[in-house]
Amino acid sequence: MRVVLPGGSGHLGTLIARACAARGDDVVVLSRQPALRRPQPDWRIVDWDGRTLGPWAGELDGADVVFNLAGRSVNCRYTQANRREILESRLASTKVLGEAAARARTPPRIWLQSSTATIYAHRYDAANDETHGVLGGQEPRAPETWRFSIDVATSWERELDNAETPRTRKVKLRSAVILSPDRGGIFDTLLALVRRGLGGTSGDGRQYVSWVHDADFVRAIAWLIEHDDVTGAVNIASPNPLPNAAFMRELREAWGAPIGLPATAWMLEIGAWLMRTETELILKSRRVVPGLLLSRGFEFNHPHWPEAAADLCGRWRAHG
Numbered sequence: 001m002r003v004v005l006p007g008g009s010g011h012l013g014t015l016i017a018r019a020c021a022a023r024g025d026d027v028v029v030l031s032r033q034p035a036l037r038r039p040q041p042d043w044r045i046v047d048w049d050g051r052t053l054g055p056w057a058g059e060l061d062g063a064d065v066v067f068n069l070a071g072r073s074v075n076c077r078y079t080q081a082n083r084r085e086i087l088e089s090r091l092a093s094t095k096v097l098g099e100a101a102a103r104a105r106t107p108p109r110i111w112l113q114s115s116t117a118t119i120y121a122h123r124y125d126a127a128n129d130e131t132h133g134v135l136g137g138q139e140p141r142a143p144e145t146w147r148f149s150i151d152v153a154t155s156w157e158r159e160l161d162n163a164e165t166p167r168t169r170k171v172k173l174r175s176a177v178i179l180s181p182d183r184g185g186i187f188d189t190l191l192a193l194v195r196r197g198l199g200g201t202s203g204d205g206r207q208y209v210s211w212v213h214d215a216d217f218v219r220a221i222a223w224l225i226e227h228d229d230v231t232g233a234v235n236i237a238s239p240n241p242l243p244n245a246a247f248m249r250e251l252r253e254a255w256g257a258p259i260g261l262p263a264t265a266w267m268l269e270i271g272a273w274l275m276r277t278e279t280e281l282i283l284k285s286r287r288v289v290p291g292l293l294l295s296r297g298f299e300f301n302h303p304h305w306p307e308a309a310a311d312l313c314g315r316w317r318a319h320g
Helices: 011-022 055-060 080-103 144-162 186-195 214-226 244-255 265-274 291-295 305-318
Strands: 002-006 026-031 044-047 065-068 110-114 169-175 177-179 211-213 232-236
Touching: 002 011, 002 055, 011 026, 011 214, 026 055, 044 055, 055 080, 065 080, 080 110, 080 144, 110 144, 110 214, 144 169, 177 186, 177 214, 186 244, 186 305, 211 214, 211 305, 214 232, 232 291, 244 305
Parallel strands: 002 026, 002 065, 026 044, 065 110, 110 169, 169 232, 177 211
Antiparallel strands: none
């Protein structure tokens, strides 16, 4: 297959590119980063600006899969300038990809569009699946920054829906936190806290953590590509989210850390301000389950966090 990854030069894009190249696919990464325009050993990198049509559009003609990962990182403070760039980078890239696909003589067979499990409401009472899940934005006392994230996610999905590509199947990936042992990823960050004795409960610890093991994420993507009748929103998450307190406890046990100092909400806010990021990832309760995947018989290799955490810790150690 030919797999095109717009915005695929980051952590998640590299994970997907590596998996596709390993099985012999022709992988093309569309990148705006000059430092990454050098040829890679296993895939090609093609320039694009994420906004305007150009020679890169030819890569979509005859492609089997387009997996759009483009968008400014949300790991920042939500200043007005950053908010504008976060939203515009996602909408502009999605719109121009739709234009390129519509003009292709042989348009892509499937368009996988990044979305996020953050689109669902902050809740403890029940899990959010694709059918009965409650979209966020109306929760009482929710921080304004959380509503911004909902606006971004819903606008992003709407832009995909508006793309006129009748010959291309479109799937919106409402992905949970994807955990891999690669350096610089979310698991690496969490493990760094545990290794320093700081990996205790965050806030009151009741907020649910929805997660997915990197191997299961890659397998779910392959499954979606193969099943031509699946369209629309798909949750990619372990079927067993768990509260933050339990999540961090199991991670400490997997690593062998005897203690983990807790952090109150106000401590996390100060830390986020110092690190120039937001606390939403830590404090929002994301109780999301993969209803569609489970109903169609997809089986997770790592459905439970204790075993998944042990695997990730072992691979992290093996990487040195």
